[in-house]
Amino acid sequence: MDSTYTILIADDHPLFRNALFQSVHMAISGANILEADSITGLFDLLAKEEPDLLLLDLKMPGANGMSGLIQLRCDYPHLPIVVISASEEPAVIAQVKRHGAFGFIPKSSDMRALVNALNQVLEGNMFFPETVADFGSEKNRLAEKIASLTPQQHKVLGMLSDGLLNKQIAYELNVSEATIKAHMTAIFRKLDVKNRTQAVILIQQLESETQ
Structure with a gap:
Protein backbone atom coordinates (compact mmCIF):
# COMPACT_ATOMS: atom_id res chain seq x y z
CA MET A 1 0.00 0.00 0.00
CA ASP A 2 1.53 3.33 -1.05
CA SER A 3 0.62 6.27 1.13
CA THR A 4 1.75 9.29 3.06
CA TYR A 5 0.20 8.00 6.24
CA THR A 6 1.68 9.07 9.58
CA ILE A 7 1.70 6.10 11.94
CA LEU A 8 2.54 6.47 15.62
CA ILE A 9 3.90 3.39 17.41
CA ALA A 10 3.66 3.48 21.22
CA ASP A 11 5.45 0.58 22.89
CA ASP A 12 8.07 0.53 25.65
CA HIS A 13 9.93 -2.58 24.41
CA PRO A 14 12.68 -1.45 21.97
CA LEU A 15 12.98 -4.81 20.21
CA PHE A 16 9.27 -5.17 19.55
CA ARG A 17 8.94 -1.49 18.66
CA ASN A 18 11.69 -1.94 16.07
CA ALA A 19 10.05 -5.10 14.71
CA LEU A 20 6.73 -3.29 14.44
CA PHE A 21 8.47 -0.34 12.78
CA GLN A 22 9.87 -2.68 10.12
CA SER A 23 6.49 -4.42 9.69
CA VAL A 24 4.62 -1.16 9.18
CA HIS A 25 7.23 0.01 6.67
CA MET A 26 6.75 -3.21 4.71
CA ALA A 27 2.96 -2.97 4.93
CA ILE A 28 2.68 0.74 4.12
CA SER A 29 5.25 2.00 1.65
CA GLY A 30 6.38 5.55 2.35
CA ALA A 31 4.67 5.83 5.73
CA ASN A 32 5.95 8.42 8.17
CA ILE A 33 6.49 6.44 11.37
CA LEU A 34 6.82 8.05 14.80
CA GLU A 35 7.68 6.27 18.04
CA ALA A 36 6.96 6.71 21.75
CA ASP A 37 8.13 4.53 24.65
CA SER A 38 5.88 5.92 27.41
CA ILE A 39 2.49 7.54 27.91
CA THR A 40 4.17 10.87 28.62
CA GLY A 41 6.21 10.66 25.43
CA LEU A 42 3.09 9.65 23.52
CA PHE A 43 1.09 12.68 24.67
CA ASP A 44 4.07 14.95 23.95
CA LEU A 45 4.10 13.68 20.36
CA LEU A 46 0.33 14.01 19.98
CA ALA A 47 0.59 17.64 21.06
CA LYS A 48 2.76 18.29 17.99
CA GLU A 49 1.66 15.69 15.45
CA GLU A 50 -1.63 14.50 13.96
CA PRO A 51 -1.10 10.83 13.10
CA ASP A 52 -3.51 8.90 10.91
CA LEU A 53 -3.22 5.87 13.16
CA LEU A 54 -1.91 5.05 16.63
CA LEU A 55 -0.61 1.55 17.37
CA LEU A 56 -0.82 1.32 21.16
CA ASP A 57 0.64 -1.16 23.62
CA LEU A 58 -1.55 -1.37 26.75
CA LYS A 59 1.39 -1.79 29.11
CA MET A 60 3.72 1.18 29.09
CA PRO A 61 5.22 3.40 31.80
CA GLY A 62 2.52 5.79 32.97
CA ALA A 63 -0.38 3.53 32.02
CA ASN A 64 -2.48 1.52 34.45
CA GLY A 65 -4.39 -1.19 32.61
CA MET A 66 -6.83 0.51 30.26
CA SER A 67 -6.20 4.02 31.65
CA GLY A 68 -3.94 5.07 28.76
CA LEU A 69 -6.49 4.04 26.17
CA ILE A 70 -9.31 5.73 28.10
CA GLN A 71 -7.38 9.01 28.40
CA LEU A 72 -6.45 8.95 24.72
CA ARG A 73 -10.05 8.30 23.72
CA CYS A 74 -11.13 11.23 25.90
CA ASP A 75 -8.49 13.70 24.64
CA TYR A 76 -8.36 12.55 21.01
CA PRO A 77 -11.83 11.14 20.21
CA HIS A 78 -11.24 11.09 16.44
CA LEU A 79 -7.82 9.42 16.45
CA PRO A 80 -7.99 5.81 15.20
CA ILE A 81 -6.34 3.64 17.84
CA VAL A 82 -5.37 0.02 17.32
CA VAL A 83 -4.16 -1.85 20.39
CA ILE A 84 -1.28 -4.25 19.81
CA SER A 85 -0.87 -6.45 22.85
CA ALA A 86 0.62 -9.70 24.09
CA SER A 87 -2.61 -10.23 26.05
CA GLU A 88 -5.01 -12.16 23.83
CA GLU A 89 -7.72 -13.00 26.37
CA PRO A 90 -11.26 -12.34 25.09
CA ALA A 91 -11.78 -10.21 28.21
CA VAL A 92 -8.94 -7.89 27.21
CA ILE A 93 -10.09 -7.64 23.60
CA ALA A 94 -13.65 -6.86 24.69
CA GLN A 95 -12.41 -4.16 27.09
CA VAL A 96 -10.34 -2.59 24.33
CA LYS A 97 -13.34 -2.55 22.00
CA ARG A 98 -15.66 -1.07 24.62
CA HIS A 99 -13.18 1.68 25.42
CA GLY A 100 -13.28 2.88 21.83
CA ALA A 101 -10.29 1.29 20.10
CA PHE A 102 -10.64 0.82 16.34
CA GLY A 103 -8.95 -2.55 16.40
CA PHE A 104 -6.88 -5.14 18.25
CA ILE A 105 -3.87 -7.00 16.86
CA PRO A 106 -2.19 -9.72 18.94
CA LYS A 107 1.59 -9.40 19.17
CA SER A 108 1.78 -13.03 18.12
CA SER A 109 0.40 -12.15 14.67
CA ASP A 110 2.60 -13.07 11.73
CA MET A 111 3.52 -10.58 9.03
CA ARG A 112 0.64 -11.50 6.73
CA ALA A 113 -1.94 -11.09 9.52
CA LEU A 114 -0.42 -7.79 10.60
CA VAL A 115 -0.42 -6.39 7.07
CA ASN A 116 -4.02 -7.51 6.57
CA ALA A 117 -5.12 -5.89 9.83
CA LEU A 118 -3.35 -2.61 9.08
CA ASN A 119 -4.80 -2.45 5.59
CA GLN A 120 -8.31 -3.05 6.89
CA VAL A 121 -7.99 -0.33 9.52
CA LEU A 122 -6.53 2.22 7.10
CA GLU A 123 -9.43 1.50 4.74
CA GLY A 124 -11.80 2.45 7.55
CA ASN A 125 -12.77 -1.00 8.79
CA MET A 126 -12.58 -2.06 12.44
CA PHE A 127 -10.42 -5.12 13.09
CA PHE A 128 -10.92 -7.47 16.06
CA PRO A 129 -10.11 -11.17 16.46
CA GLU A 130 -13.12 -13.46 16.25
CA THR A 131 -12.53 -14.58 19.84
CA VAL A 132 -14.22 -11.40 21.05
CA ALA A 133 -17.52 -12.92 19.95
CA ASP A 134 -16.96 -15.82 22.34
CA PHE A 135 -16.45 -13.60 25.36
CA GLY A 136 -17.90 -15.28 28.46
CA SER A 137 -20.95 -13.73 30.07
CA GLU A 138 -19.38 -13.25 33.51
CA LYS A 139 -16.31 -11.51 32.10
CA ASN A 140 -18.61 -9.57 29.81
CA ARG A 141 -20.52 -8.17 32.76
CA LEU A 142 -17.28 -7.16 34.48
CA ALA A 143 -16.04 -5.51 31.28
CA GLU A 144 -19.27 -3.54 30.93
CA LYS A 145 -19.10 -2.37 34.55
CA ILE A 146 -15.53 -1.12 34.18
CA ALA A 147 -16.29 0.44 30.80
Whole structure:
Protein backbone atom coordinates (compact mmCIF):
# COMPACT_ATOMS: atom_id res chain seq x y z
CA MET A 1 0.00 0.00 0.00
CA ASP A 2 1.53 3.33 -1.05
CA SER A 3 0.62 6.27 1.13
CA THR A 4 1.75 9.29 3.06
CA TYR A 5 0.20 8.00 6.24
CA THR A 6 1.68 9.07 9.58
CA ILE A 7 1.70 6.10 11.94
CA LEU A 8 2.54 6.47 15.62
CA ILE A 9 3.90 3.39 17.41
CA ALA A 10 3.66 3.48 21.22
CA ASP A 11 5.45 0.58 22.89
CA ASP A 12 8.07 0.53 25.65
CA HIS A 13 9.93 -2.58 24.41
CA PRO A 14 12.68 -1.45 21.97
CA LEU A 15 12.98 -4.81 20.21
CA PHE A 16 9.27 -5.17 19.55
CA ARG A 17 8.94 -1.49 18.66
CA ASN A 18 11.69 -1.94 16.07
CA ALA A 19 10.05 -5.10 14.71
CA LEU A 20 6.73 -3.29 14.44
CA PHE A 21 8.47 -0.34 12.78
CA GLN A 22 9.87 -2.68 10.12
CA SER A 23 6.49 -4.42 9.69
CA VAL A 24 4.62 -1.16 9.18
CA HIS A 25 7.23 0.01 6.67
CA MET A 26 6.75 -3.21 4.71
CA ALA A 27 2.96 -2.97 4.93
CA ILE A 28 2.68 0.74 4.12
CA SER A 29 5.25 2.00 1.65
CA GLY A 30 6.38 5.55 2.35
CA ALA A 31 4.67 5.83 5.73
CA ASN A 32 5.95 8.42 8.17
CA ILE A 33 6.49 6.44 11.37
CA LEU A 34 6.82 8.05 14.80
CA GLU A 35 7.68 6.27 18.04
CA ALA A 36 6.96 6.71 21.75
CA ASP A 37 8.13 4.53 24.65
CA SER A 38 5.88 5.92 27.41
CA ILE A 39 2.49 7.54 27.91
CA THR A 40 4.17 10.87 28.62
CA GLY A 41 6.21 10.66 25.43
CA LEU A 42 3.09 9.65 23.52
CA PHE A 43 1.09 12.68 24.67
CA ASP A 44 4.07 14.95 23.95
CA LEU A 45 4.10 13.68 20.36
CA LEU A 46 0.33 14.01 19.98
CA ALA A 47 0.59 17.64 21.06
CA LYS A 48 2.76 18.29 17.99
CA GLU A 49 1.66 15.69 15.45
CA GLU A 50 -1.63 14.50 13.96
CA PRO A 51 -1.10 10.83 13.10
CA ASP A 52 -3.51 8.90 10.91
CA LEU A 53 -3.22 5.87 13.16
CA LEU A 54 -1.91 5.05 16.63
CA LEU A 55 -0.61 1.55 17.37
CA LEU A 56 -0.82 1.32 21.16
CA ASP A 57 0.64 -1.16 23.62
CA LEU A 58 -1.55 -1.37 26.75
CA LYS A 59 1.39 -1.79 29.11
CA MET A 60 3.72 1.18 29.09
CA PRO A 61 5.22 3.40 31.80
CA GLY A 62 2.52 5.79 32.97
CA ALA A 63 -0.38 3.53 32.02
CA ASN A 64 -2.48 1.52 34.45
CA GLY A 65 -4.39 -1.19 32.61
CA MET A 66 -6.83 0.51 30.26
CA SER A 67 -6.20 4.02 31.65
CA GLY A 68 -3.94 5.07 28.76
CA LEU A 69 -6.49 4.04 26.17
CA ILE A 70 -9.31 5.73 28.10
CA GLN A 71 -7.38 9.01 28.40
CA LEU A 72 -6.45 8.95 24.72
CA ARG A 73 -10.05 8.30 23.72
CA CYS A 74 -11.13 11.23 25.90
CA ASP A 75 -8.49 13.70 24.64
CA TYR A 76 -8.36 12.55 21.01
CA PRO A 77 -11.83 11.14 20.21
CA HIS A 78 -11.24 11.09 16.44
CA LEU A 79 -7.82 9.42 16.45
CA PRO A 80 -7.99 5.81 15.20
CA ILE A 81 -6.34 3.64 17.84
CA VAL A 82 -5.37 0.02 17.32
CA VAL A 83 -4.16 -1.85 20.39
CA ILE A 84 -1.28 -4.25 19.81
CA SER A 85 -0.87 -6.45 22.85
CA ALA A 86 0.62 -9.70 24.09
CA SER A 87 -2.61 -10.23 26.05
CA GLU A 88 -5.01 -12.16 23.83
CA GLU A 89 -7.72 -13.00 26.37
CA PRO A 90 -11.26 -12.34 25.09
CA ALA A 91 -11.78 -10.21 28.21
CA VAL A 92 -8.94 -7.89 27.21
CA ILE A 93 -10.09 -7.64 23.60
CA ALA A 94 -13.65 -6.86 24.69
CA GLN A 95 -12.41 -4.16 27.09
CA VAL A 96 -10.34 -2.59 24.33
CA LYS A 97 -13.34 -2.55 22.00
CA ARG A 98 -15.66 -1.07 24.62
CA HIS A 99 -13.18 1.68 25.42
CA GLY A 100 -13.28 2.88 21.83
CA ALA A 101 -10.29 1.29 20.10
CA PHE A 102 -10.64 0.82 16.34
CA GLY A 103 -8.95 -2.55 16.40
CA PHE A 104 -6.88 -5.14 18.25
CA ILE A 105 -3.87 -7.00 16.86
CA PRO A 106 -2.19 -9.72 18.94
CA LYS A 107 1.59 -9.40 19.17
CA SER A 108 1.78 -13.03 18.12
CA SER A 109 0.40 -12.15 14.67
CA ASP A 110 2.60 -13.07 11.73
CA MET A 111 3.52 -10.58 9.03
CA ARG A 112 0.64 -11.50 6.73
CA ALA A 113 -1.94 -11.09 9.52
CA LEU A 114 -0.42 -7.79 10.60
CA VAL A 115 -0.42 -6.39 7.07
CA ASN A 116 -4.02 -7.51 6.57
CA ALA A 117 -5.12 -5.89 9.83
CA LEU A 118 -3.35 -2.61 9.08
CA ASN A 119 -4.80 -2.45 5.59
CA GLN A 120 -8.31 -3.05 6.89
CA VAL A 121 -7.99 -0.33 9.52
CA LEU A 122 -6.53 2.22 7.10
CA GLU A 123 -9.43 1.50 4.74
CA GLY A 124 -11.80 2.45 7.55
CA ASN A 125 -12.77 -1.00 8.79
CA MET A 126 -12.58 -2.06 12.44
CA PHE A 127 -10.42 -5.12 13.09
CA PHE A 128 -10.92 -7.47 16.06
CA PRO A 129 -10.11 -11.17 16.46
CA GLU A 130 -13.12 -13.46 16.25
CA THR A 131 -12.53 -14.58 19.84
CA VAL A 132 -14.22 -11.40 21.05
CA ALA A 133 -17.52 -12.92 19.95
CA ASP A 134 -16.96 -15.82 22.34
CA PHE A 135 -16.45 -13.60 25.36
CA GLY A 136 -17.90 -15.28 28.46
CA SER A 137 -20.95 -13.73 30.07
CA GLU A 138 -19.38 -13.25 33.51
CA LYS A 139 -16.31 -11.51 32.10
CA ASN A 140 -18.61 -9.57 29.81
CA ARG A 141 -20.52 -8.17 32.76
CA LEU A 142 -17.28 -7.16 34.48
CA ALA A 143 -16.04 -5.51 31.28
CA GLU A 144 -19.27 -3.54 30.93
CA LYS A 145 -19.10 -2.37 34.55
CA ILE A 146 -15.53 -1.12 34.18
CA ALA A 147 -16.29 0.44 30.80
CA SER A 148 -19.17 2.43 32.34
CA LEU A 149 -16.73 4.46 34.46
CA THR A 150 -15.75 7.96 33.38
CA PRO A 151 -12.04 8.65 32.78
CA GLN A 152 -11.81 10.44 36.15
CA GLN A 153 -13.58 7.59 37.95
CA HIS A 154 -11.21 5.13 36.29
CA LYS A 155 -8.25 7.14 37.62
CA VAL A 156 -9.75 7.12 41.12
CA LEU A 157 -10.33 3.38 40.96
CA GLY A 158 -6.76 2.80 39.79
CA MET A 159 -5.37 4.81 42.71
CA LEU A 160 -7.73 3.01 45.05
CA SER A 161 -6.37 -0.33 43.85
CA ASP A 162 -2.85 0.99 44.54
CA GLY A 163 -3.85 1.45 48.19
CA LEU A 164 -4.16 5.24 48.29
CA LEU A 165 -6.49 6.86 50.81
CA ASN A 166 -9.19 9.33 49.78
CA LYS A 167 -7.12 12.32 50.90
CA GLN A 168 -4.10 11.04 48.96
CA ILE A 169 -6.17 10.56 45.81
CA ALA A 170 -7.64 14.04 46.25
CA TYR A 171 -4.12 15.48 46.49
CA GLU A 172 -2.90 13.61 43.41
CA LEU A 173 -5.88 14.74 41.31
CA ASN A 174 -5.91 18.24 42.80
CA VAL A 175 -9.54 18.07 43.89
CA SER A 176 -11.33 18.11 47.23
CA GLU A 177 -11.77 15.02 49.39
CA ALA A 178 -15.54 15.52 49.07
CA THR A 179 -15.19 15.20 45.29
CA ILE A 180 -13.32 11.91 45.71
CA LYS A 181 -16.04 10.63 48.06
CA ALA A 182 -18.63 11.49 45.42
CA HIS A 183 -16.59 9.60 42.83
CA MET A 184 -16.36 6.63 45.19
CA THR A 185 -20.13 6.56 45.61
CA ALA A 186 -20.62 6.62 41.84
CA ILE A 187 -17.96 3.93 41.33
CA PHE A 188 -19.51 1.63 43.94
CA ARG A 189 -22.93 2.06 42.30
CA LYS A 190 -21.66 1.37 38.78
CA LEU A 191 -19.63 -1.65 39.86
CA ASP A 192 -22.45 -2.92 42.07
CA VAL A 193 -20.18 -3.22 45.13
CA LYS A 194 -20.60 -2.02 48.70
CA ASN A 195 -17.11 -1.01 49.74
CA ARG A 196 -13.50 -0.31 48.74
CA THR A 197 -12.42 -3.92 49.21
CA GLN A 198 -14.99 -5.27 46.78
CA ALA A 199 -14.08 -2.57 44.25
CA VAL A 200 -10.38 -3.45 44.50
CA ILE A 201 -11.17 -7.14 43.98
CA LEU A 202 -13.01 -6.28 40.75
CA ILE A 203 -10.16 -4.16 39.39
CA GLN A 204 -7.68 -6.89 40.29
CA GLN A 205 -9.77 -9.37 38.32
CA LEU A 206 -9.61 -7.07 35.32
CA GLU A 207 -5.86 -6.54 35.66
CA SER A 208 -5.28 -10.28 35.95
CA GLU A 209 -6.78 -10.61 32.46
CA THR A 210 -4.18 -8.20 31.04
CA GLN A 211 -1.11 -9.96 32.43
